Amino acid sequence: MNSNLLNPARRRALGAGLGGAALALLGTRAQAAAWPARPLRVLLGYTPGGAADVTAREVLTPLGRLLGQPIVIDYKPGASGAIGAAEVMRAAPDGYTLGLLDNAPLTIVPALRRAGYDPLASFAPVAMVSQMPQVLVAPRSAGVATVQELLALMRRTPGKLSYASGGSGSVGHLVAELFKSRTGTFAVHVPYRGGAPAVTALLAGDVQFAFLTASATGPFIDSGKLKALGVSSLTRMPSLPHAPTIAESGVPGFDAPGWFALMGPAGLPEPVAATIRKALADVLAAPGVAGRLEALGQTVAPAGADVRRTIATEGATWKKLIDERKIAIEG
Template structure:
């Protein structure tokens, strides 16, 4: 994977005077669409709605959040990839649709070259939780149950290729267990399936899982980071839970169609940086177990993506995860 796969929107060469004038006037009087590839109530939706207002204020234009779930967020990603490269259609995405899906599914209607990175904005671990009546009260309980009856533990995920899906796959690999991974069209319906007892356990995003743990409707087992964190009181890290060789986190970032003028990308990046500096944003994200993790520039985000892709693609191949 080469950096030019992400660089299409960053070059100024060849821009006409009209396009440059349009970039200078951006964002003008049109609202900006922020597409999310998952259903309302999940981590992606939460992050988008927390940052949309301060991002819009920094740009001087309204941000409209649109949920377009399906196909592991590939539907939303494809919509942005095929949108006009004018800065009015922005994608909030995680590693699944950006790095994993196009690398392993050649039938997708978009490739990495169809998108330009703007900024990584957040990162967080997953939260492992179980139905209170499942008899699974710790990570060691989960491992023991899965080893005793391989394939009988049903684990709900936010969809094939999503971070929760891959987090569960890595857990199975490291712990030497077999679970049945059940994909849903987003974090919220996946968590609801565990709450209702249709599935027994989940590797979910913090905004999806924490409220249910706090309400006593789910039993929190651990966070997927190696060590515990003040953001997750009462939940051990994997080292404290007895599985120190396991650790995984995920991020969300902003992308625009390839070919978007560099000045427009820079304006969106600077607005994102201003939004993430707002104290209220940090508090709101931390409340749901998400940390601000802003890239230093669009170029730095592109370099990060090159390296991060190696981890996710290797994980999918090693774990034998199927994305289609």
Template structure:
């Protein structure tokens, strides 16, 4: 080949070598703090569970993960803020069963967890616990069902609001046990538990972390957990499935999601850091103290889980005719 031809042939290669590749030009992720929106107040089970994970993630990724609590509308305020945020990995959402339940109601402009977010991983599960006031004098699920059937409509169950997991737990229990109870909604778990302790209502399905201290102080009686498996925080408690209500499951699960168009590489970085955090003995000790069971999933597993949960609760809400507040 002549010298001129050699020079011409080398021009494209020389030009390519002189320009940095696109990937090399991009700053490493994360290059600045990451905001994590939680749709519930500080101190709730979701808030505690998310903080424990993201604190560990921050150590591994070298950037602060800042928890931003934006309670309201059953976590929809926080969900909408993340769904419309730039899909760059710097805004993350703490999804819970509340968001799947919200999406099951026919509400205009509601956030669709399956379309508006990209899954990172589940991080934990807090079973609801069926607790009763000691004045009922019942110690088993069978005894409670027998009492409810003997006195239809006389038992009142508290919840943290219409459409919440504690509310739907009570409705599902009544349906599966074929009993009639009165629902008394409150604006949050704290006032609901306060009235339960005072005997104004007789029972409640509440996150374990909220009511187990009262059970251990003999102020409430725990009958069963609503998860498919017994919880490590109270392994002596039977599940409702074991107690005769086959397939009963209203666990308060939580996970991490990002805006729908977030790059796969960023999702992978976040998932790897979250799974490492969930494997740490420090986090597992925090979770055990708060009655949270560790969960880990791939993006595919979380997508299938959300689809299954969405179909289950949509069907239940249609069957019962429950309306949002």
């Protein structure tokens, strides 16, 4: 008797098991084929009018057209984007609720306080959308026109200068702390509730510099009210070609770009994520989209960018800086 031959009972059991697995696979494929059957909701952790909002409007409207369903933007501002991120985590993993999240709630906030979620385990990355360097800006009243002039002023007047951010735990806050760490300088952090009030403080001369987005500062740079001293990425920004990188301004290797990624809750079915990913890639490759993102101070993220690895690597970098400099939530 061939021991490899199954007896009838075993064959029936195996057949039932394989049948169940096949039905489950067919069910997953059917779910993906039927998806989306209703409008989608994308959560933003910031207020209307900011970088997240304008990016969402630029990308999500054509994405909804490709998916065949409208996409509704739902604003959940606060805690440097962590409130919106937490709501994404709590959503049903069916693809109908996603988040357009930046690196603050995913790599900075968890290192500063209890975020209520695990940036790696609580989410299913769909795709990186764009990269967005911070711009180091100063008002005319500061009397500086270059990174080196700002550093010289900081060293002449230790502890006398202050810098604005869009909030404690924001990307701009941590990039400024990295700048101070790399240059051995000191300035007082003054957090505001978003980029717009931080710009207002700069224009009033209440603070002497800030790291903010190009979308928040661009009009004031164009009008001459703010001076773009440098950008936080290793390459110059297409929308600010005359602003040098901080790395080429005497701080070698300085690289601290921001980014946006489309994220779902943990358990998001991969066929659904793949459908969104493909449609998003088509949106980002469409004529004009890259140019409009560049006008917002962003660049389309490289195809296939590993969001999970980026979160892990960048999170470790910010955690090290936070621990070394004993950075805490303020304001």
